[in-house]
Amino acid sequence: MIYQKLRGTDLKVSEIGLGTNAVGGHNLFTDLNEADGIEMVDAALQLGITFIDTADIYGKGRSEELIGDVLKRHNRTDVVVATKGARRWFEDGSVVVDNTPEYMRTALERSLQRLKTDYIDLYYLHFPDLKTPLVEAIGELTKFKQEGKIKAIGISNVSLSQLKEANVHGDISVLQSPYNLLDRSAEEELLPYTRENNISFIPYGPLAYGLLGGKYTEEFKLTEGDWRKGQPLFEQEAFKKNLKIVSRLKEMAEEKETTVTNLSLAWLLSQEGIDAVIPGGKRKDQVILNSLTSDVTFAQNELDLIEDIVKG
Structure with missing residues (x-):
């Protein structure tokens, strides 16, 4: 396993992390097995994966609770825990985005309790609420940092203008945003900005x-309740086109004696400014496969071939 330092922080993380929206994320996926999720997180830590990413909205607190249970069986200082707050849920099932300093503090305290820890390594503002000035919300997070409750500040799901507003005082260390071989829109504005401003870019949805x-085959259908419904990548015509790209990438991966999963993650890590990836999963075997990514390297002609495949 290779370890990298997140920019502008003292946090050293495994370049292969673990996204845990399917660990207790019953509001995002159907038929989740919590025992499988716990086993997967345990396996990740045993493999040397030290970067665990969650959010309070995953399972409306349940993901954090399960990860907190796992952390009790490991040395806390060996694990870099990232979580996110800003989505507020109510008993009637409704969810709103709330960036007010008052709610952000409430969200943080609840996350600390569920994770069974007295500090969080990386705390993200999960979504902007389009009401609260981002400088106010991030200002509250800087207070958390001063108080020792968090070690670094991140932000997610923002446009370039929102990122600039949030980072007006240089407080942002990490941006989490969609980026993968099939969705490279981050390369237009966000990635150049993070490179120039010493901010680590952590792609979500790396696979x-x-x-x-x-x-997946053309017959694959998302089930009702699956949060991916409505994602542009899964719209009928885009889905067919993407399957053809994936088929060609699989052929290349086989020639390199690896998998398309590992090839796709390794490609991300080869991009300047990408210090870690956080592929998700539901089972132990998936995290074992992901851990092999660091063995994959590329010659320039192979990177050129990937470009040709993706651009059709």
């Missing part, structure tokens, strides 16, 4: 929400 796992 295009399962597409780059290489197992």
Whole structure:
């Protein structure tokens, strides 16, 4: 396993992390097995994966609770825990985005309790609420940092203008945003800005929400309740086109004696400014496969071939 330092922080993370929206994320996926999720997180830590990413909205607190249970069985200082706050849920099932300093503090305290820890390594503002000035919301997070409750500040799901507003005082260390071989829109504005401003870019959806796992066929259908419904990558015509790209990437991966999963993650890590990836999963075997990514390297002609494949 290779370890990298997140920019502007003292946090050293495994370049292969673990996204945990399917660990207790019953509001995002159907038929989740919590025992499988716990086993997967345990396996990740045993493999040397030290970067665990969650959010309070995953399972409306349940993901954090399960990860907190796992952390109790490991040395806390060996694990870099990232979580996110800003989505507020109510008993009637409704969810709103709330960036007010008052709610952000409430969200943080609840996350600390669920994770069974007295600090969080990386705390993200999960979504902008389009009401609260971002400088106010991030200002509250800087207070958390001063108080020792968090070690670094991140932000997610923002446009370039929102990122600039949030980072007006240089407080942002990490941006989390969609980026993968099938969705490269981050290269237009966000990635150049993070490179120039010493901000680590952590892609979410690095495997295009399962597409780059290489197992889907044209007959695949998302089930009701699956949060990926409505994602542009899964719209009928785009889905067919993406499957053809994945098929060619699989051929290349086989020639390199690897998998399309590992090839896709390794490609991301080869991009300047990408310090870690956080592929998700539901089972132990998936995290074992992901851990092999660091063994994959590219010659320039192979990177050129990937460009040709993706651009058709």
